[in-house]
Amino acid sequence: MTRFRAMPVRRARHSGAAWFVRVCLVSFAFGVAAVCGAILPGGPAKAATVHDRQLPGTSVTIKAASVVAVLRAGHPFDQAAVRITGSLDLRALQVVSSSFRCRWCVIDGALLAPDVTFREVVDLSGTKVKGPVDFRGAMFDRALAWRDGKVRGAALFGSAVFRDSVAFDNTTFASTEDLSGADFRAAASFALANFAETVSFAGATFSGTAVFTGSPPGRHKAPAASRCETVGFGAFAAAAVFTNATFAGLADFRDRCFAGRAEFSDVLAGGAMVFDGAEFAGPADFERGVFGADVSFGGALFRGNADFANVSAQHDLVFDDAQLLGDTDLSGATINGTLSFRFVTKGKVLYVDCLSTGSLVLDLGKISWLPPTAVGDEIDILQRVEVTARNRGQTAVANNARFMWLDLSRRTHHDAVANIADLVFYRWIAGYLVKPLSPLRALLFVVALTTLVRMTATVVRWSRAPIPEPPDSSVSAAPALDGLGCAYGLGSASRPDPAGHKAPPAGSGQPGTWPKAPSAAWKAATAVWKIAAAFAGTLPGALQDSLAVVVPRLPKSNTTGPKGPSRPSAPGHDGATPEHQPTQQQATPSRTGGSYLCEFMRLVEWITVKALLGLFLLCVANANATLHQFIEAILNR
Numbered sequence: 001m002t003r004f005r006a007m008p009v010r011r012a013r014h015s016g017a018a019w020f021v022r023v024c025l026v027s028f029a030f031g032v033a034a035v036c037g038a039i040l041p042g043g044p045a046k047a048a049t050v051h052d053r054q055l056p057g058t059s060v061t062i063k064a065a066s067v068v069a070v071l072r073a074g075h076p077f078d079q080a081a082v083r084i085t086g087s088l089d090l091r092a093l094q095v096v097s098s099s100f101r102c103r104w105c106v107i108d109g110a111l112l113a114p115d116v117t118f119r120e121v122v123d124l125s126g127t128k129v130k131g132p133v134d135f136r137g138a139m140f141d142r143a144l145a146w147r148d149g150k151v152r153g154a155a156l157f158g159s160a161v162f163r164d165s166v167a168f169d170n171t172t173f174a175s176t177e178d179l180s181g182a183d184f185r186a187a188a189s190f191a192l193a194n195f196a197e198t199v200s201f202a203g204a205t206f207s208g209t210a211v212f213t214g215s216p217p218g219r220h221k222a223p224a225a226s227r228c229e230t231v232g233f234g235a236f237a238a239a240a241v242f243t244n245a246t247f248a249g250l251a252d253f254r255d256r257c258f259a260g261r262a263e264f265s266d267v268l269a270g271g272a273m274v275f276d277g278a279e280f281a282g283p284a285d286f287e288r289g290v291f292g293a294d295v296s297f298g299g300a301l302f303r304g305n306a307d308f309a310n311v312s313a314q315h316d317l318v319f320d321d322a323q324l325l326g327d328t329d330l331s332g333a334t335i336n337g338t339l340s341f342r343f344v345t346k347g348k349v350l351y352v353d354c355l356s357t358g359s360l361v362l363d364l365g366k367i368s369w370l371p372p373t374a375v376g377d378e379i380d381i382l383q384r385v386e387v388t389a390r391n392r393g394q395t396a397v398a399n400n401a402r403f404m405w406l407d408l409s410r411r412t413h414h415d416a417v418a419n420i421a422d423l424v425f426y427r428w429i430a431g432y433l434v435k436p437l438s439p440l441r442a443l444l445f446v447v448a449l450t451t452l453v454r455m456t457a458t459v460v461r462w463s464r465a466p467i468p469e470p471p472d473s474s475v476s477a478a479p480a481l482d483g484l485g486c487a488y489g490l491g492s493a494s495r496p497d498p499a500g501h502k503a504p505p506a507g508s509g510q511p512g513t514w515p516k517a518p519s520a521a522w523k524a525a526t527a528v529w530k531i532a533a534a535f536a537g538t539l540p541g542a543l544q545d546s547l548a549v550v551v552p553r554l555p556k557s558n559t560t561g562p563k564g565p566s567r568p569s570a571p572g573h574d575g576a577t578p579e580h581q582p583t584q585q586q587a588t589p590s591r592t593g594g595s596y597l598c599e600f601m602r603l604v605e606w607i608t609v610k611a612l613l614g615l616f617l618l619c620v621a622n623a624n625a626t627l628h629q630f631i632e633a634i635l636n637r
Contacts, residue, residue, distance in 0.1 A: 060083070072092075077101065105127045117138070129149075141164065146168050188211070190211060193234065212252065245267050271293050361388055430619075433619055549605055
């Protein structure tokens with residue numbers, strides 16, 4: 001009984017040892033499974049957390065040879081946040097038939113896969129490569145995604161073929177990148193990608209949409225002057241070469257920064273190219289480019305020279321709101337659509353030798369942008385602006401452009417007499433038939449001048465007219481001409497004394513109290529006052545006569561009814577006795593040289609006023625779009 005009770009004790013000790021052994025074996029098995037799961041295909045992948053994306057996890061380390069072995073076996077490689085030690089060399093595989101996904105990984109060495117064909121998706125999003133990357137001549141049958149990655153060494157993709165979409169969004173290339181001759185047969189996106197050194201897309205072909213957008217200026221803290229020099233905001237920090245590149249679809253470079261030389265010479269673009277908001281800190285070369293659709297540089301900033309010589313654009317070339325601070329060369333350019341410089345900030349010089357445009361939009365205040373010696377180019381540009389504005393119904397802009405190029409044409413006259421005549425009559429008076437205010441100002445000047453002449457003539461005639469003595473010395477003498485006393489401010493021949501002294505009554509025999517003799521200053525002031533009063537008195541009548549030439553007076557209405565037979569008036573009824581009434585010979589004065597001169601001056605006045613009225617109406621018609629079209633329709637019939 002005692003042995004029987006002791007047996008459970010021994011069995012308990014034996015089973016405790018077995019339990020310990022089993023625990024060790026299970027732990028070892030789990031450890032082996034965890035390690036094997038990191039390299040075996042289909043093994044459990046470690047999920048990348050937010051912390052892993054910011055600081056890629058390196059808790060699991062895999063040798064590069066193990067990755068090559070998995071891909072050689074035809075198994076997909078799908079890991080995240082692992083560190084691959086050594087250089088990952090896939091050159092020996094030639095064809096990778098399975099997918100290769102390594103998100104937020106770190107490759108300590110190089111990534112080499114020249115002339116390798118990838119049949120499935122390649123996803124290296126967030127992956128950092130510390131060495132160079134070589135995909136020259138590689139072919140990607142499926143999509144390539146390398147967003148938010150970083151390559152410290154040189155990135156070589158020359159002559160690579162991408163049959164599906166490519167995404168390098170927000171990826172940083174710390175060294176040079178060569179994609180010359182690359183063939184992008186689907187959409188390619190390099191949005192916010194950063195290139196610290198020279199990048200070359202020379203001879204590359206973009207069959208789909210090409211996106212190279214950058215960050216707008218307001219979305220980062222870098223100053224505008226150094227925005228393109230700061231890698232991290234979608235910038236080409238060095239030279240960007242797109243020579244002989246082909247863009248079949250949309251090429252979007254909005255808000256992209258070009259800190260170095262931007263080389264787009266001989267580019268062929270079948271789709272639209274958009275550079276709105278882009279900044280070119282260095283020279284921009286688009287020479288001999290061929291654009292099959294619209295090209296827009298709206299709001300772009302060119303700090304250096306912009307070369308568009310000999311470009312060919314089938315549609316519009318737009319620089320609205322752009323800042324062209326350096327020289328801009330459009331020599332030999334052919335734009336079948338509209339070349340627009342609306343609200344542009346002009347820089348040094350705009351060269352337009354042999355420029356051919358369908359339409360031209362340019363602020364007239366920017367005409368000084370052209371070289372000062374190129375008067376012929378200025379005239380040509382203004383004529384194109386006039387035609388474009390006329391076709392768009394912008395009559396005011398068209399008239400201003402016409403006025404400017406006609407004025408420039410006048411300056412090219414070598415004959416001084418013709419130049420002066422053109423200046424006085426065609427520009428100042430006629431306003432080149434597009435400025436209604438010019439003939440109106442001339443008309444007002446003529447009215448003022450003729451009014452002054454009439455006033456002067458009237459005052460001179462009154463001053464020379466004799467004042468007859470009254471028959472009775474006790475009766476005040478009346479003026480010889482009607483209104484003479486009022487014109488001079490004199491009611492009668494007996495002029496009032498300013499000091500209030502009065503002459504003694506006639507026949508009273510009392511001595512009068514007269515003032516002292518006036519001083520010279522008083523006499524001068526009195527003379528000036530009399531002359532001013534005389535002119536003021538003649539102003540209404542003279543102005544009325546001058547305006548009557550411009551606008552004829554209405555005939556007076558006959559309110560007295562039909563006239564009956566006139567009766568001979570009694571003597572003295574008309575203020576004169578029969579012997580004092582003027583005869584027909586006395587009433588009709590003989591013609592003299594002065595009268596003929598007056599008639600000639602009236603004729604000249606009438607012709608001048610009517611001519612100015614005609615010019616004014618013609619200018620008004622040109623200033624109105626509807627009337628201008630009406631006149632053109634009549635003249636072209």
